[in-house]
Amino acid sequence: TLMGARLAGSHGDTQEPKTNPLVSISDEPETLYKRLSILVKGHDKAVLDSYEYFAVLAAKELGISVEKVDKPPKTIERFTLLKSVHIYKKHRVQYEMRTHYMCLELKYLTSSTAAVYLEYVQRNLPEGVAMEVKKTKIEKIPEHIQKPVWDTLPQVKETEVKS
């Protein structure tokens, strides 16, 4: 009856591999990134310091090599306005906005690693105070440069490679 059906079971000798719907496997060659530079901006230096610790720890846990952690100098945007609504030109008010920067450079990533790391790091971006500007440099191996031009054909092919 029911007990017999359970003992017979649907588990055979061949077990189907469990396919995780979140993991996608493709045969295309992955684009490689030579350097991934993440620039974080904020008003509060303490928040940026803690975020740097978090990002470096996340990179180490994922096995990504950190090239360097650069801290460019802060930029202060100042402006002087009139203090009063109508006259009194001699009395002004000065405001300033300080932006602190922190640049994180990571070496030698694949596109999937970069996607995972960036998604994790961006989801945990602290509110408002830090913003991210990402610049990636892609390694390409174009076929037409592999052989030097002066060896093969008299026709000179001009190809501009912009880095």
Next chain:
Amino acid sequence: TPLSPQTRAARVRVGRGDKMVTYEQAHAPHHIGHRKGWLSLHTGNLCGEAGAAQRALEDAFLRRFLAGTFPGLLLDEPVLKRRGNLLVLCALLARALPPHKLYFLQGYTETLLGHFYKCPVRLELQTLPARLPYKFL
């Protein structure tokens, strides 16, 4: 550079000694970043970022809205945080209303502001028995 003693911006003047003042009110605006934090956190004012004016307008509206939906209950200025699309409002309230009314007001503000600003809004409330005094001026 020293400040002129005649500046009156966001400063509570010394009185008889009976005026209760919170930590936020006691410190002058030149202490922001050193002894004070920011009340509104967004990326509009950073170098190379846009949207400062829109955020400022939204902040003004949100503070008036919160002051109106919780009349007399707000103990200190609400802190507004923006994480991507999400808008988080953190407010300290007094325990004058029963909890089910506070839950209703929380849901009301969240849905109304969500429909108004077309972004997810989260209101995080914390109740205290009374305003925390820092000084008496």
